[in-house]
Each structure stands twice: as structure tokens, then as C-alpha cells.
Amino acid sequence: MNNSPITTSIFDLFKVGPGPSSSHTIGPMKAAFDFLQRIRQLPESIRQEANAIQVHLYGSLSATGKGHGTDRAVVAGLLGWQPESTDPVALLALLKDPTTSYPVQIGEKTVALKPEHIHFERKKYDSPFANTVVFELTSGGKPVFSEEYYSIGGGFIVRKGEETAEPSSANLPYPYQTMKELKNQLTVHALTLEQLMLANEMALTGRPAKEINQRIDLIMDFMHKAVRRGLRHTGTLPGSIKLRRKAPVLYQQARGLVQSSDSFLIFLNAYCLAASEENAAGGIVVTAPTSGASGVIPGLTYLARHHFHYDKATLRKGMWAAAAVGFLVKHNASISGAEMGCMGEIGTASAMGAAFLTYCAGKPIEAVEAAAEIGIEHHLGMTCDPIGGYVQIPCIERNAMGAVKAYNAFLLATAGTPANQKISLDAVIKVMKATGRDMSTKYKETSEAGLALSATEC
Numbered sequence: 491m492n493n494s495p496i497t498t499s500i501f502d503l504f505k506v507g508p509g510p511s512s513s514h515t516i517g518p519m520k521a522a523f524d525f526l527q528r529i530r531q532l533p534e535s536i537r538q539e540a541n542a543i544q545v546h547l548y549g550s551l552s553a554t555g556k557g558h559g560t561d562r563a564v565v566a567g568l569l570g571w572q573p574e575s576t577d578p579v580a581l582l583a584l585l586k587d588p589t590t591s592y593p594v595q596i597g598e599k600t601v602a603l604k605p606e607h608i609h610f611e612r613k614k615y616d617s618p619f620a621n622t623v624v625f626e627l628t629s630g631g632k633p634v635f636s637e638e639y640y641s642i643g644g645g646f647i648v649r650k651g652e653e654t655a656e657p658s659s660a661n662l663p664y665p666y667q668t669m670k671e672l673k674n675q676l677t678v679h680a681l682t683l684e685q686l687m688l689a690n691e692m693a694l695t696g697r698p699a700k701e702i703n704q705r706i707d708l709i710m711d712f713m714h715k716a717v718r719r720g721l722r723h724t725g726t727l728p729g730s731i732k733l734r735r736k737a738p739v740l741y742q743q744a745r746g747l748v749q750s751s752d753s754f755l756i757f758l759n760a761y762c763l764a765a766s767e768e769n770a771a772g773g774i775v776v777t778a779p780t781s782g783a784s785g786v787i788p789g790l791t792y793l794a795r796h797h798f799h800y801d802k803a804t805l806r807k808g809m810w811a812a813a814a815v816g817f818l819v820k821h822n823a824s825i826s827g828a829e830m831g832c833m834g835e836i837g838t839a840s841a842m843g844a845a846f847l848t849y850c851a852g853k854p855i856e857a858v859e860a861a862a863e864i865g866i867e868h869h870l871g872m873t874c875d876p877i878g879g880y881v882q883i884p885c886i887e888r889n890a891m892g893a894v895k896a897y898n899a900f901l902l903a904t905a906g907t908p909a910n911q912k913i914s915l916d917a918v919i920k921v922m923k924a925t926g927r928d929m930s931t932k933y934k935e936t937s938e939a940g941l942a943l944s945a946t947e948c
């Protein structure tokens with residue numbers, strides 16, 4: 491366990507960027523962009539000598555990077571594109587022509603980046619993280635400068651040598667590492683959860699409260715735009731599976747069944763599938779906490795806004811509760827499918843969604859904790875085995891299932907006395923970490939087992 495207080499910003503957890511994968515698309519794009527900035531700072535003599543860039547992808551980035559668009563993402567980052575402002579259509583067009591060479595500007599000159607310079611390495615690589623990418627600036631095929639990065643899930647990256655570097659927690663007014671400590675801070679300082687989270691965010695980012703609130707609203711707007719696009723878009727998703735989009739069908743079905751008790755569930759399914767299908771198509775989504783799981787919270791917040799008619803302030807409160815749960819899992823286990831299997835992605839998203847619903851409903855922190863605990867408990871051991879390496883099967887439906895479980899976790903946690911819940915959130919996160927450690931790597935975003943083997947010709 492990391493022994494310093496949590497220093498993650500809500501805007502690092504909820505990030506806007508292109509699908510389909512935060513660890514395989516957004517993370518590598520950010521790493522490539524960082525490498526670009528570093529090679530631009532190199533001494534003139536090294537830049538003059540260099541004539542190409544080579545990229546080596548290891549672990550799960552190699553195993554499922556093709557289906558996740560990792561090659562396009564590193565090209566985009568090396569061209570200076572950033573996830574939040576990337577045009578998804580332009581991103582999808584990269585590498586379409588295998589003969590294209592991309593000129594990477596480093597100062598006055600350019601160096602070549604060709605499709606054959608991106609290597610999906612099958613050999614085992616000694617690395618502390620499952621998703622590793624090495625960039626080399628080369629001269630005559632020999633490296634003159636290189637950097638190694640780890641994509642640790644949710645679009646977060648770490649550069650080799652900075653594995654333990656964390657933003658300073660010195661100015662945090664209410665530090666915590668666990669739910670137990672968080673609840674203690676709330677009691678000692680007589681704060682609401684949103685007051686505490688906002689104060690910490692202001693200290694971490696230096697932003698005023700008004701700007702933070704506006705950005706949370708903006709993040710929800712991005713989520714809901716993805717839902718609305720997905721409800722409109724029809725046809726087949728990219729890739730060899732030829733999976734047809736289903737969200738518009740469900741939406742129409744729900745609208746025709748408003749008197750039926752099924753309609754509520756069908757609407758929720760439609761919203762979650764809509765955002766997930768947009769993610770699979772490489773559209774702009776919000777990591778929540780990852781791109782693979784970017785349908786759960788958008789689906790639930792869309793439902794809360796349009797069916798429960800919660801106002802913006804209530805939705806923001808719920809987002810803080812969801813963020814608190816995401817922070818705790820990221821800090822004490824992992825939100826990466828390559829480290830934890832799908833329980834790290836959909837399991838975490840479902841727990842965050844359960845916390846969102848519970849806090850929006852005005853329930854106390856004990857109920858929020860119980861809901862999040864139930865959300866994780868019933869995803870323990872869930873493997874990650876996407877067919878063909880595409881974030882489609884089981885990922886898209888899994889988002890809808892994660893949201894439905896979140897809703898039921900909210901119902902279960904708010905019935906009776908939350909204090910009677912036997913398992914704490916901290917305890918289940920520990921179990922999640924241990925389960926992830928014991929899980930075979932075949933089930934951690936490599937597409938080497940499970941569903942990925944059972945249905946090769948969908």
C-alpha cells in the first residue's frame with residue numbers, strides 16, 4: 491500500500507479523451523506527448539544526430555494494443571495531440587495507410603515515425619507494471635535517448651524512476667488514505683463529504699471552488715453528450731467483430747414501454763450502452779474511472795438527471811462521493827484491468843455509481859460506504875478477457891450490468907442500518923487487491939483466455 495495520503499484530483503479520475511481504453515489509448519498518448527516534450531529539450535547535438543523514433547509496447551499493451559488503438563494513440567501523442575482536444579475522426583484516420591511516414595517536429599528538424607517503428611513486443615519484459623511502453627529517439631537504428639513509461643490504468647501514467655513520486659500532500663487540509671480515515675476526518679471537523687473533498691481539491695489544484703464546480707458540471711456534460719450521441723448513432727462498431735450498436739434500439743423500446751415496470755431498467759441499459767458504444771467507436775468519453783468502464787457513471791448520472799430530476803448541486807455531491815470511492819480503490823488496490831481484471835474497472839465503476847446514487851439520495855456516509863462495498867464485493871474475481879482485444883465484448887454490456895448492480899447496491903445499502911454491514915469498504919478493497927494479485931495474467935486484458943478464446947468468430 492502507498493503510505494502517503496491520497497493526492498488524486500477529481501479531474502485526473504474523470505478525464506475527457508478518445509476511446510476505447512484509458513490504459514491503452516489515453517495513457518500511451520499522454521506518455522508519447524511527454525516524450526515529445528522531453529526530446530524537444532535535448533541538446534542540439536543529439537537532436538541533429540537523430541533521424542527516427544521507435545516505440546516498443548509490452549505486456550497487455552502488446553497483447554491487446556491493436557484492438558485498443560494503442561498504435562494510433564502513440565502516433566497522435568508524438569504529433570503533439572492531447573486526449574482532451576483530440577478529434578476522434580482524425581485519430582481513427584491515423585495509420586490507415588501503412589506506407590505513411592509521420593514527421594515528428596523536434597526543434598528545427600523533423601524525425602520520421604513510420605508504422606513499422608511501432609513494435610508490439612511479444613517477449614517478456616522486466617517491468618513493475620503490466621502496461622509498459624518504451625520510446626527511443628534513434629540515429630542510424632541506434633538509440634540516442636530513451637524513456638520508459640507505465641500506463642497504470644484510468645489514463646494515469648508513470649515515468650520510470652518516478653514510480654513513487656506523488657504530488658505533495660503537505661498542504662492537504664484533510665488527508666486520508668482509507669475510508670476509516672476519511673470518516674474520521676468528517677467527524678472530527680464536522681464536515682459534509684462534499685465540503686471535505688472540495689477543500690482538498692482546492693489545496694491540490696490551487697483552483698477556486700467556483701471553477702471546480704463548473705468543471706464538474708462540464709465533465710457531466712461531456713458524459714451526457716456521449717450518451718446522447720450513442721442513443722442516435724446506429725450501425726456497426728469498428729473492428730473485426732462487426733458488433734452492431736444496440737443503444738438506439740433499447741432507447742426506442744423503453745420509450746414505447748413507459749407504462750411497463752421494465753422501462754426504467756431498459757432506459758438505464760440504453761444510457762450505459764450508448765456511452766460504451768461511443769467509447770468502442772473511439773468517440774470522446776470521460777474515464778469513470780477508466781474508458782472501458784465509461785458507461786456506468788454516465789448512464790447513472792443521465793438517469794439521475796432526466797428521470798429523478800436531481801439539480802446540478804445534488805449531482806455534484808454525488809460525483810464527489812463517486813470520486814472518493816474511485817480514489818480509495820486507486821490508492822489501495824488498482825483501477826487497471828491489466829492489474830486487477832475487470833473488477834478493477836467495472837467493479838470500481840459500479841461501486842462509484844452506488845456511492846453516487848446513495849449520496850444523491852441524501853443518505854449518510856455510512857450508507858455510501860456500504861453501497862460501495864456491496865458494489866465491489868459482487869464484482870470480486872471478475873476477469874478481463876475482451877474478444878479480439880476490442881473493448882466491446884464483454885465490455886459494453888458489462889457497463890450496463892455494472893450500473894444495474896450499482897442501483898441494487900444502493901437499494902440494499904439503504905435498507906436497514908448501514909452500521910450493520912459486516913464488511914467495510916477498506917476490507918473489500920484489500921480483498922480486491924489480493925484477488926487481483928492471485929489472478930492469472932491470462933485474465934488481465936491480454937485476450938489469452940476466457941471469452942476471448944470461446945468465441946473467435948463472432
Ligand code: SF4
Nearest residue numbers: 782827832835874885
Ligand atoms: S473486460 Fe472489463 S477490464 Fe477488460 S477491457 Fe473490457 S471493460 Fe475493460
